[in-house]
Amino acid sequence: MRTIFIFLSVTATVFPQLIFDELFYDKTLRVDYFHTGNSESDSYSIDELIEEPFWGGSKVNLIDKFNYGKYKVEVHDQTSGIMIYSRSYTTLFNEWQKTNEANQTTKSFSESFVLPFPKKPVRLEFYSRNKINEFINKYEYNIDPESYFINSERSTKYKKFEVMISGEPAKKVDIVFIPDGYTSEEMDKFKLDCDRFAGYLFGSTPYTENKNKFNIWGIMAPSEDSGTDIPAKNIWVNTVVGTTFYTFDLNRYLMTRANKELRTIASYAPYDQIYIIVNSSNYGGGSIYNFYSVCVSDNRYSDYIFVHEFGHGFASLGDEYSTSDVTYEDFYSTEVEPLDPNLTTLINFESKWKDLVEESTPIPTPNTEEYKNKVGAFEGGGYMKKDIFRPTENCTMKSISVDNFCPVCKRAIQKMIDFYTK
Secondary structure, eight states: OHHHHHHHHHHHHHOHHHHHHHHEEEEEEEEEEEEEEOSSOEEEEEEEEEEESOOOSOSSOOSOSOOOSSEEEEEEETTTOOEEEEEEEOOHHHHHTTSGGGGTOOEEEEEEEEEEEESSOEEEEEEEEOTTOOEEEEEEEEEOTTOTTSBOOOOOSOEEEEEEOOSOGGGSEEEEEEEESOOGGGHHHHHHHHHHHHHHHTTSTTTGGGGGGEEEEEEEOOOSSSSOBBGGGTBOOOOSSOOBSOGGGOTTBOBOOOHHHHHHHHTTSOOSEEEEEEOOOSSOEEEETTTEEEEESSOTTHHHHHHHHHHHHHHOOOOOOOOSOOOOSSOSOTTSOOSSTTOBOSTTGGGTTGGGSOTTSOSSOOOSGGGTTSOSOEEEETTEEEEEEESSSOOTTTSSOSSOOOHHHHHHHHHHHHHHHO
8 A cells, every 4th residue: 555655646746637537537526414513512414425517626736735624524545545635624514613502502504525526436534623623533434436326417507607717627716606686687787796806806916916817607596586684674585595694693794504505506617616796785795714705796895895705715814803793702712823824822823924024023013103014913813802813913804905915814815826726
């Protein structure tokens, strides 16, 4: 086995495309599963396996080198045991675990993991992090790609359209825009909104300089009703992916639990990132790393919301503000370093952005005029006023400011772009 491993490692370095073609078909296997638990525990169970026609991910970087997420799935060849694919991610279930409700009850959330369709039997290993951010193996599942129980049904219900295409999906960051709360009569509006939001993204550095590394697709998926749910105002509408304000009872938090519906619609295009555009003028949105992002279409701050939320979903950037209106309890442990590349507890600052700090800048860094435009470690971030530190005094991840990513966030975004487009 050691000989095989060395051969695959060397060959993958020299001929990465060859390795992909040996291991995978150029299409997706979607694994739908249930994530069940409460504030103290979680477990996994399989729902179904679905074959999808496109693979939008890299064919070179098959193993996740960031491991930012709260969860990870490793794909192992059943015969050799060698890991041939992995990705880390976070989910809405993880955020729910930090709410008071999770202290009182147990819930199940629908989630999905996508991988290139394997040519040979594989074993999936599901990992969750413990309180000190160590990955713990929670569940394993064997898959025979020849099984006739893999659902390959496809309909022609939805059509994709090009918003901006730069090249082959495997060598680009592929974003798919999903409409929610746009009726059939409003599909033309959705297309115009897609163009506008693409402009928002490429109006911010470092996306501006990397525009030719992105593809953006839109899906024609009309809703029965216009708008979105606002439970506190008793507004309930029938929309295609069921977004709702007041997620976890936070009025501006706009998310959905309709995972299977969302993933099915997204599968009509190759994608790395899913972005839901909600037909509303109310302030709101949300995003979770490698899960999905959400933004309203017509708020005066939609440009800021869109770029800010994509920072979460694409590069795992954390919120750098410290307001107390979020509903999470102890979202960050002060005993370990946060997973987010732009937040630190200073426990292991060398693993964060210490290399970007000038020697003359004190750590922690005073919030004074002298250090206003310096990279340092400013206290307050991750919804906490104490013990969590952010890189700069201000940033797009802290306040309503467009095209204002700090050097630390820019570097994290650039690394992620490079990972997808090598």
